[in-house]
Amino acid sequence: MNVAQQLAIAQLQSHPKTPNTAAPETAPRAEQVPERSSNKGSVADPAIVKMLEDLTKRIESGEKMIAANEKKVETYNSRVDQIPGAPPVLKCLDSKKFIQRPFPKEAAPKPIPKKFRMPKLPKYNGTTDPNEHVTAYSCAVNGNDIKNDKIECVLLKKFRETLSKGDMMWYHNLAPNSIDSFAILADSFVRVHAGAIKVVTRQSDMFKIKKRENEMLREFVSRFQMKRMELPLVSDDWEVQAFTEGLNE
Numbered sequence: 001m002n003v004a005q006q007l008a009i010a011q012l013q014s015h016p017k018t019p020n021t022a023a024p025e026t027a028p029r030a031e032q033v034p035e036r037s038s039n040k041g042s043v044a045d046p047a048i049v050k051m052l053e054d055l056t057k058r059i060e061s062g063e064k065m066i067a068a069n070e071k072k073v074e075t076y077n078s079r080v081d082q083i084p085g086a087p088p089v090l091k092c093l094d095s096k097k098f099i100q101r102p103f104p105k106e107a108a109p110k111p112i113p114k115k116f117r118m119p120k121l122p123k124y125n126g127t128t129d130p131n132e133h134v135t136a137y138s139c140a141v142n143g144n145d146i147k148n149d150k151i152e153c154v155l156l157k158k159f160r161e162t163l164s165k166g167d168m169m170w171y172h173n174l175a176p177n178s179i180d181s182f183a184i185l186a187d188s189f190v191r192v193h194a195g196a197i198k199v200v201t202r203q204s205d206m207f208k209i210k211k212r213e214n215e216m217l218r219e220f221v222s223r224f225q226m227k228r229m230e231l232p233l234v235s236d237d238w239e240v241q242a243f244t245e246g247l248n249e
Helices: 003-014 017-031 033-040 046-081 130-142 148-162 166-172 182-192 203-208 217-229 236-246
Strands: none
Touching (some): 148 166, 148 182
């Protein structure tokens, strides 16, 4: 083996030892790894804080611009309304009215049962007796076989689905959180539609029920009872007397 080959072998043997000599220098760097991970877990990152501050400023600036524009529109509309002969300015719809409810969450805290099925009732159109509508609706809900503690919630939440046309607008215009129970809602509904309540038949009209010719007795009894249900409460003596006088000779 010549001298050149010996030098080459010596260089190859010395080359792998280079990382070992550098190992003490890299050891402190390995100890700094937990420090970098702790920086990542830190909440007070300057870049994130600055980004949140800029975003907050933009939101506040946008809200101020919207408020300023609304004030300008109100000022403009008030000036237009003061012009003689000018048509009235159309008011914009209040978007908050579409999400608010007339009853608070505490009045109907429980969700509607999944097995509940809305009864098929004719929608109230303002021309029939509101008392009959409320009675038919409450009886249909009670016949749905739901638990007693959920009936009140269902009655409150589903009543609007039985209304139509102008009656839905009445429900929509109810003040927020002004209804604490279904009894209050039903009372308000009946009061506002009091004009549709048919005139109560007088008690004396019961004596006008007469048995027709060729009418069987059981048919007359059935017709008398149906008419009797439309009349106000009367004593049994009156009912017996009216039935007796209704029979022909």
